Amino acid sequence: MTKKRNVLFIMLLLLVCSMVKAQEESPVGKFSAIARLGVTIANLSGNKIVANGGDLDSKNKVGFLGGADVEYRVSKDLAVGLGVYSAQQGFRYPDFSTPSPKNDVPTSVGYHDYHVNLHFLNVPLYVKGYLFDGFAVMTGLQAGFFINSKESFEATEMTSNKDGSTTYGETTSYKGDYDCKKMDWSIPVGISYEYMNVILDARYHFGLTNISKTDVSMKNKTFTVTVGYRFPL
Numbered sequence: 001m002t003k004k005r006n007v008l009f010i011m012l013l014l015l016v017c018s019m020v021k022a023q024e025e026s027p028v029g030k031f032s033a034i035a036r037l038g039v040t041i042a043n044l045s046g047n048k049i050v051a052n053g054g055d056l057d058s059k060n061k062v063g064f065l066g067g068a069d070v071e072y073r074v075s076k077d078l079a080v081g082l083g084v085y086s087a088q089q090g091f092r093y094p095d096f097s098t099p100s101p102k103n104d105v106p107t108s109v110g111y112h113d114y115h116v117n118l119h120f121l122n123v124p125l126y127v128k129g130y131l132f133d134g135f136a137v138m139t140g141l142q143a144g145f146f147i148n149s150k151e152s153f154e155a156t157e158m159t160s161n162k163d164g165s166t167t168y169g170e171t172t173s174y175k176g177d178y179d180c181k182k183m184d185w186s187i188p189v190g191i192s193y194e195y196m197n198v199i200l201d202a203r204y205h206f207g208l209t210n211i212s213k214t215d216v217s218m219k220n221k222t223f224t225v226t227v228g229y230r231f232p233l
Helices: 002-023
Strands: 031-045 048-051 054-057 061-075 078-093 096-099 107-132 135-160 166-176 183-195 198-207 219-232
Touching (some): 048 096
Antiparallel strands (some): 135 166
């Protein structure tokens, strides 16, 4: 029985030691790499259309994010990092209709599943301050390089009849490009928690660049949540 207890104690001690070692953050003066995967919740500020008898603001759209960072631990309380992320951003509209009269006949067009996907390659340069027990805050400057876009929706012509009924025409689908500027700058501000090399990270990105090519100023506003794993280099 004593031998079994000794073996169990040694195994428990080894497990605790391995957990303590795994909980250690990146050593001072060393580089590490962080692989990340997560989601984006994105929209554009100032983005609205005239619909449903008034102004309709765009809504948040959920997308995916993946990439990696290289971090350098400057001191116990400070680290600097550079990341490269492929991010799906953009916006969407809830279903809406716009008037489109024909020959004095009350006709409108209804839009369904209207969304715009904006694909960016984001490169953040950031400073991270470690607070306590794996918690850290960060901020920096992020450059976003526009890769491609897709605008899509379904449109149905609707005619209001004199008896109050509605006649629905044929539904057509549209897919095309959404024109925007090729460069986007933003300021990320976030918080993270690290445990056993696993990092949970949440950031909000304050858009600085008007990415619209129209007269209306529209800036990216994006919230990201990622899970990462740190690899010592």
